[in-house]
Every structure is written in C-alpha cells, then in structure tokens.
C-alpha cells in the first residue's frame with residue numbers, strides 16, 4: 243500500500259486540553275493536513291480501545307486517511323484498520339504477518355540500524371525511528387536517538403521500499419531540522435514525522451497540524467544541498483569577489499555569540515568587512531534577533547552562554563538564517579566534545595569551521611591532536627577526504643583552516659592557499675575567520691534569497707565559506723607586506739585596515755583557490 247506518511251498523528255486522549263473532545267481534536271488535525279492516523283491509547287481497556295478505534299475509523303474514512311492501530315492486532319482486525327504498529331517487545335513481526343490479511347501494513351519501532359535491518363528482513367512496511375528528542379508524553383528508558391543519528395539509521399533502508407517516520411519530541415520548531423538531519427549519504431530522507439503532543443495538546447489542532455504539514459511539504463519540495471553545483475577554479479574566483487560586493491552593498495547584521503577573548507576584535511573585523519555586528523548572548527533576545535536577516539556565528543571558545551547558543555540556533559533555523567559553528571578547542575576536553583554534540587543536536591549548522599584538531603575531534607579521528615585551542619602536528623594525510631566526510635555526515639559546509647584551507651559541501655572540495663604566518667602569532671585569527679565566514683554567509687543568504695537551495699538557509703554557502711576564509715587570508719598577505727608592520731603588535735591593526743580596504747577586484751585576483759574534486 244502506498245500511503246502518505248508526511249504527517250503521522252498518533253492519538254493520546256491524556257494529552258487533550260480541557261474543553262476539546264477527542265473527535266473534535268482529530269477532525270481539526272485532519273483538516274490541518276494529517277495524512278495518516280494511529281490509535282495509541284495506553285490507558286484504555288479492550289472495550290474502550292475498540293470504541294475509540296471505531297470512532298477514529300469513521301472520521302478517518304471521511305477524510306480518506308488510513309488508520310493504524312498500536313499493538314492490538316485483534317482491534318485492527320475488528321475495525322478493518324489499514325495497519326498495525328508494533329514495538330520491539332510486542333508481538334513478533336513474523337507472527338503478526340501470519341495473522342493479518344496481506345493488505346494490512348505493519349510498522350515497527352526502531353532505534354538502531356540493526357533493528358531496522360531485522361524489520362526489513364521480517365517484511366515491515368514502515369519503521370518509526372525514535373525516540374528522537376526528549377518528550378514528556380512517554381517514559382523513555384533508552385538513550386535519545388538525536389536528529390544527527392537518524393541518517394545513519396535510515397541508511398539501513400537504502401535499496402528498499404520500506405518507508406520511515408521519526409517520533410519523539412517532534413514539534414513545528416524542530417520539524418525541518420529533523421527532516422534535514424535525516425538525509426542519508428545516498429540522498430534518502432524520512433517520509434514523514436510522527437507526532438502526539440504538538441497536535442493533540444494544542445488548543446488549535448488545525449493550526450498545529452498545518453504548521454507541521456507545511457514544514458514537511460516545504461522540505462520535500464526543496465533542494466537539500468548548500469551549494470549550487472558545478473564550480474570551476476575560474477568561476478570561484480569571480481564568485482568570491484561578487485560575494486564581497488554583496489557584503490559591502492547589503493551590510494548584513496552578523497549576530498555573534500563568541501568567546502570573551504576575541505569579542506571586540508571580531509566586532510571590529512565585521513565592521514571592517516562592511517557589515518554590522520551584534521554580540522548578544524541572552525536567550526530572551528534570540529527570537530527577535532533571528533528575524534533580522536543576516537548571519538549567526540556560534541563560537542564556543544570560552545563555553546559561556548550555552549543556553550543562548552541553543553536558543554539562537556533554533557530560532558535561526560526557523561528563520562532560514564545561516565549558522566556558522568566555530569567549535570573552538572573541541573578536542574581539548576571531553577566536556578567540550580559533549581557540549582558540541584549537544585549544540586549540533588539542537589540545531590542544524592550551515593557551516594562548521596575549525597582547525598585540523600577541531601575538525602578531527604568532530605570527525606572522531608585521532609590523526610591530529612589538539613594543543614589547547616590549537617592543532618598539534620602536521621595535519622591530515624588526506625584533508626580533502628576528512629572535510630568531505632564531515633560535511634556529508636553533518637549535512638553542512640565544512641571549512642578547515644590552517645596553512646592550507648580546505649572547504650567542502652559534502653561533494654566538492656576546494657583548496658585555498660592564501661595567508662601569512664603572522665596570523666599564527668596573534669590571538670583569535672581563527673575566530674576572525676569564523677566572523678568573516680558568518681559575514682559572507684549572512685550577505686549571500688540575503689542576496690540570494692530567491693535561490694532557495696535548502697529549507698534551512700538560502701544562498702550558496704560553499705562560495706560564502708570560501709570567500710570568508712579568503713578575505714582574511716588575502717588581507718593578511720597585504721598587511722604583512724606593509725612597511726609599518728614590525729611584528730604581531732603592528733600586524734593586527736594593519737590586518738583590520740586591509741580588511742576594510744579590500745576590494746572585490748583584489749580579492750578575486752589574489753584568491754588562490756582550486757577545486758580539487
């Protein structure tokens with residue numbers, strides 16, 4: 243059976259708000275766009291369950307929407323349901339299959355690839371992956387799956403026609419991020435989202451369902467990459483200059499939650515580039531700030547304002563604002579690694595920028611070690627593969643900075659070879675690059691609003707990342723040659739000067755970029 247799993251409502255009368263009946267809520271939800279309904283009433287005895295299932299079937303039939311029954315094969319048979327949903331400890335799939343007519347579908351709850359493989363081998367029609375986020379609707383004893391792990395679990399469905407939904411803590415605020423996080427290396431993604439409380443507990447179930455349905459439809463209709471596609475070295479040289487023109491013309495707001503060491507320096511670099519910085523950290527102001535077009539930089543160098551970082555990122559995703567994540571020193575302590583994972587699970591990053599040790603730590607590689615916030619040793623043997631793999635896994639653009647910089651969107655890899663050794667002798671030059679990338683991403687997301695490349699950010703973020711890294715690197719080369727620059731102390735103000743004087747023409751001419759794949 244080819245059902246539409248886009249918005250999968252799971253019922254729960256215990257969640258209903260006072261004054262709204264089960265039938266009213268269900269009918270409103272169906273009017274709002276629910277495409278499939280499951281009756282899951284944990285507190286009902288058999289007679290009551292049967293009654294609810296019959297009432298639900300009547301309403302679903304009116305809207306021509308299929309009905310699934312949780313756990314109870316007898317009830318599914320009694321009401322002529324379209325399917326049953328079984329958990330890992332419910333009746334085994336093979337037994338259920340024998341008891342049910344061939345046209346009745348079976349869904350299985352899964353939280354690992356192994357469970358998915360068993361469900362596929364047993365002939366499941368769809369899987370429910372969860373629990374994704376924390377939820378108060380169900381007591382969950384297993385670790386949360388998290389949005390970043392859905393893709394890996396889903397990959398076990400490659401080359402099958404088995405459908406999939408995610409469940410657990412899904413709301414309109416995290417719907418697109420959940421779907422985006424589910425994209426597998428082969429381009430597969432979830433077929434839909436399963437939801438209880440965001441619809442059932444709402445006083446306006448029609449609006450709640452519509453919001454979710456719009457997010458799923460929008461996701462399914464949009465492109466899911468951050469870059470436009472075919473690049474050549476020549477086209478990139480022109481594009482970075484054009485990107486600087488946009489920064490200067492549009493002067494985007496660059497919201498930065500950054501570390502206490504570099505705040506002033508980063509704000510000055512933003513102004514020098516021609517944009518407008520705001521260094522706000524309070525969670526209470528994140529919703530308003532996210533509505534102003536531009537870029538968001540989240541740099542966790544001194545690991546303060548984590549609450550603000552989570553709120554800022556979530557609102558940014560909702561407003562299609564690019565998020566540039568600079569996981570400063572993430573390899574230095576296990577606490578930082580934990581916090582980086584928490585942030586990457588809370589929102590979808592557009593760009594991750596780091597030095598080799600930081601990119602290595604996020605890639606779970608020990609090839610390059612960290613020395614505090616710096617990298618130790620000579621770098622990766624195959625940096626192109628490292629950045630491409632992390633970009634694919636995190637579904638974003640990755641920029642790895644060093645003597646040579648590497649940028650990937652998960653498909654293409656660009657190699658950049660500008661910069662001066664004096665950058666290594668001042669504090670916060672890496673953070674300045676993060677600021678610059680956020681500035682260019684902000685400008686391109688505004689300038690290329692009509693080029694909707696994916697549901698979480700507009701504009702070509704691969705080009706923006708290359709431009710952001712190159713602007714600082716090229717300005718550093720020019721600054722270092724100035725006769726007044728005697729060393730790190732005189733280099734820093736000269737670098738800010740040269741950033742402000744950098745022209746699109748000079749950037750295009752001096753950028754040393756090469757597409758390596």
Ligand SMILES: Cc1ncc(COP(=O)(O)OP(=O)(O)O)c(N)n1
Pocket residue numbers: 250252280282312327328329330332349350351369370371372380407409436
């Ligand atoms: C679509 C969907 N996915 C998962 C579940 C959870 O089912 P189960 O594992 O049986 O857990 P309980 O429903 O018994 O709490 C579901 N019902 N629907």
Ligand SMILES: Cc1ncsc1CCOP(=O)(O)O
Pocket residue numbers: 252372373374376377378379380409410411412436437438439440
């Ligand atoms: C049934 C179920 N299985 C995993 S989480 C969950 C509850 C989902 O409810 P909500 O959408 O309110 O988080």
